[in-house]
Amino acid sequence: MFLELVNLKKLYDKNNGVKSLNLSVDKGEFITILGPSGCGKTTTLNMLGGFLKADDGQILLDGEDITKLPPEERPISTVFQSYALFPHMNVLQNVCYGLRFLCGMSKKEAIPVAKEYLKIVDLSDYENTRVGNLSGGQQQRVALARSMATNPKILLLDEPLSNLDASLRLKMRQELKTLQRKLGITMIFVTHDQEEALDISDRIAIMEKGELVQFDTPENIYKNPVNKFVREFLKLDELVWGEDGTLMKVIKKM
Structure with a gap:
């Protein structure tokens, strides 16, 4: 396995943080970590990037344990929400x-x-x-x-589209996916936007209260949500899918 998070843990108190995360990612995948505010998605990304020290667990990348390496020694790059340009x-x-x-x-x-x-x-x-x-x-x-x-071996993206207006956001997310396919780079994308995640991800890791709830392809999550939280958070009853398994549109309920 290219990337493995093994029992990864970071708690700020007993109710906030990442409790014990196990996740495996293949090389060249576009993975989205999705969930409401406070679910642990950005904490997970920051542990991957080396900006937060894990309380416990391991991060294995291409067979190497990078859990304790500082950010500058990890073969990982991050695109922040603010872009952090000079x-x-x-x-x-x-x-x-x-x-x-x-x-x-x-x-x-x-x-x-x-x-x-x-x-x-x-x-x-x-x-x-x-x-x-x-x-x-x-x-x-x-x-x-x-x-x-x-x-980098992995590119992390921390809600990089959130500062864009709606039309540009739609355009840029398609460009991002096209770029990822062209370069074959492994990308891990954090968002709270359900439609965004369903539209561009190879697989989606859905988090709730610091725990991984479901990790699967958009199509499989749509067909087989594991619980009420996944169904309601993703608004699955409002989605329409094409025959090729791609998201066609969101039906806005009145």
């Missing part, structure tokens, strides 16, 4: 940053790699633009390019 740098400099200071490349080595990833996210014409002059969708693409350029 406003005093232009687009190219932002993408070069990780290559130079995490991968140890010289400026001369980093520039062609950064340019290649800007090409992938269709921002080649914006290399010299300050990030503050970009739209929200463009800033998200810069953050993606910067994270992917370091060639």
Whole structure:
């Protein structure tokens, strides 16, 4: 198994945090961690990234125990909700940053790699633009390019679409999935948006009160929700699916 979370635990008190999480992810999967606020999804992501120390359990990546490694030593990149771009740098400099200071490349080595990833996210014409002059969708693409350029084994995404308006959010989530398929990178995506998760995930990990409730494909979750919480949280009675198993639309109940 490519990624395994084994009895992973992080409690802030007896009712808040992640209680004992077991999860296995295949290489190249697009996994979404989904649940209401306070369910433990962001805590899980932060333990994966090394930003939070687990109370107990293991994180095994490609056969290596990375549980105690600091963030900079993990082959994992994170795209944060705020994108965490450097406003005093232009687009190219932002993408070069990780290559130079995490991968140890010289400026001369980093520039062609950064340019290649800007090409992938269709921002080649914006290399010299300050990030503050970009739209929200463009800033998200810069953050993606910067994270992917370091060639991580896993890319973590912490609600990266939440700051976008509805129409741009829909467009960007499709672009994100297309990009993931093109590069074959393993992505773990955190969201509280049910439709978003059902639309782009290979599998969805649904969490409630710090525990994993169900982990399966969107189609199987739709057909066989394990309990009332899953059915009601995902609003499964309001969904319409196509014959190919893709989400067609959400029926808005009056």
